Amino acid sequence: MDLPSASASTLARRWQWLIIAVIAGWLIWLLAPVLTPFVLAALLGWLGDPWVDRLERRGRSRTTAVVLVFTLMVLLLSLALIILVPMIERQIMELVESLPTYRDWFVQTAIPWVEQRTGLELVSWLDPQRIMEWIRGHWQQAGGVAATFFGHLSRSGFAVMAWVANIVLLPILTFYFLRDWDKLVERIAALVPRDHIGTVGRLARESNDVLGAFLRGQFLVMLALGAIYAAGLSIVGLKLGLLIGIIAGLISFVPYLGTAIGIVLGVVAALVQSGGDWTLVALVMAVFVVGQMLEGYVLTPRIVGDRIGLHPVAVIFAIMAGGQLFGFLGMLLALPVAAVANVMLRYAHEQYTRSPLYAGDRPAILLDSYIDNGAIGETPPQDRDGK
Template identity: 75%
Template structure:
C-alpha cells in the first residue's frame, strides 16, 4: 500500500478539520436556538411516526393530502380520548391530594422533624415560629431584599417562559400537519444531498437507524403506558388514596431506567406512611410489591416483547445521554437524547465494523500461515492402478 504524500496528508487533515468546524457550529446553533426548536423537533417526531400510516393509505388509492388529513384527525382523536380519560381521574386525585395536605403537614411537623432532630441534634422546629422568622428577616433585610429581587426576576422570566410554552403548544399541531404532508419530500431533498459515492452506505445506515428509532420510540411509549396503568391500578387496589396519581407519574418517567420505579417507591411509601398516620407494615409491603411486580413485568415481558433487543443501549448509556442532553440543551436535549444515542449506537457499530476490516486492525503486512497439522500417510496404489 503506497504512502500518501505530505500534500495529500495536509489536504485530508484540512478536510477533517473543516467537518469538525461544521459540526461544532451546528451544535452551537442548536444550543442557541433550543427554546424555539422544541416544537419543531416534537412535530418532526410525530410526523415521522405518522408517515408510515400515511404511506399505507396512499398505497390503497388515497391522495397524499387525504391520507395526511385522516392521520392528523386520528392523532387528534387519540389525544382527545386520552384527555377525556385522564383529566377526570387526575382531577379526583388532585382533590384528594389537596384535602390530604393538612395531614402531610401535621406528619411533617409532628413526626418527621422531631425524628430528624433526635438523630442529628439540629434545631429545626424553632424555624417554624413566625416571630422568629420575622426577626430573622428584620436582621437580614438587605439579603432578603436581594433574594426578593432575584425571586421576582425569576417569576418574570417564568412568566415569559410560560407564554413561550403556550405558543409552542399552539404551533405543535400546525407543524405536525406540515411535517406529515411534506415528509417524503423532505427525505428526498436530504437524500439528494448525499455524495453519490456514499449513497449505498448512507441508505443502509438510514434504514438501520429508522428500525432502531421505530423500535425504541413506539415500543418505549407502549411500555410507559403499560407501566403507568400497572402501577396506578396496583396502588389503587392495595388501598393507596393517591395511587392513581403516583402510578401515572412513575409510568410517565419510566423512560429513564429505574428513575420511574425509584420515584414511585419513594412517593408511594411516603403516601402510605401519611395515610396510615404511622408505619402500617402491610400497606408498605403491598406498595413495594406493586413496584417489584411492575419491574419484573417490564424486565421479563414488556421490554423483551415490545421493544426488543435491537436498540442495544446500556442503561448507564441511557442515563448519561439524558443527563448530558439536559445539561447541554435543556428540555430539547432531553427530548433528543435517546434518539440521538440510538442513532449514534448504529454509527458506532458501523465504525466498529469498518475498523475490523481496516489495515490498522488486521495489519498492513500479509502473514503466511503454514499448515502444521500432520497429514495422513499416502495410500499405496492398488494392483489395478499399478497395471
C-alpha cells in the same frame, strides 16, 4: 494523485465537516426558542409516518392517510386530557389536603426513627424559631434573588406569548411534516455525497431502528406501566395511587428508576394513610412486583422485542446534557442525537476491529482460521510437519 496530496485532501474535507458541525451547533443554540415547535412537530411526524405509509399501501392517497392519522392523534390526545386531567386534579387536591398529615408523620415518626439509628439531630433544624432566624440572616440575599426573579417574570411576557404561539403552531407543523415526510427524507438523502451514500444510508437506517425501538416501544411500555401501577394502587386502596402510578410510569423509560421512585412514594403514602399498618405497604409492594414481572416477561418482549435500544445511562446523560446546552430544545434533540451517536460508536468500533491497528501485522485469514479451529496459540499444521 500521490499519497501526501491525498492525505491533505482527506484532512481538508474533515476540517470542512467539523466547521459545518460547529456552525450548525451555534445556529441551533441561537435559534433554540424558534426551533422548538419545529423539532417537536418533526418528532410527531416521524412517529406518525409509518402509519401513513401503511394506509398508503392499502390504497389511500397520501393526503387522506395524513388526515386520518392526524385526526387519530388529536383524538387520542384530547381523550387522554379529558379523562386524566380531572382525575389528576382530584389527586393533587387530595395531596394538598393531606400535607399537614405528611408533615406530622415526617416530624413525629420518620425523623425520630432516623435520629435513633444515625445519631443525627434533625428535629432542631425544623424548629420554627430557628427557621425564622435563618430567614432573617439571609433576608437581604433572598430579597435580591426574589427581585431578580420577579424582574425576569415582568420581562418575560413576550416569552409567554411565544409559547402560546408555539402551541398553536404545533398541530399545523405536525400536519405538514406528516404530509411531506417522505419528500423531506429524499431531499436530505440527495444532499449526501455520492461516495458515502451507502454508509450514510446504512447508519441512518440503524439510527431509525434504535430511536424507533426506544421512542415507539418504550412509550407504549410507559403508558402500559402507568396504567398498571395506577389501577393496582387504586385497587389496593391507596388514596394517591393514581398520581403515584402515573409518575412511576412516566419515569419508567429508565429501567428500575420509575419502579424505585414509585415504591418510595407508595410506601410513604401507605404509611401515612394507614398510620403505620404494614398491610397496605405490602400490597403496594406487591403491585410494583407484579408490574415489573409484566414488564420483563410480557410488555418489553412483545412491544420492544429484541430491537436495540439506548442504555439508561446514555438516556440520562443525553437529556441532562441537552437541557444544559440548548434548554428545552436540547431535551427534545437529546434522544435522536444519542441514538445517532450510539450507531456511530458501533460503526467506529466495527471499523476499528477491521483495521490494521487492531489486527496487527498477522494475516487476518490465518488468525480467523485459528479461532474457528479452537486452536488459538497452537503451532500451524505446516510448521508441525516441518514444512
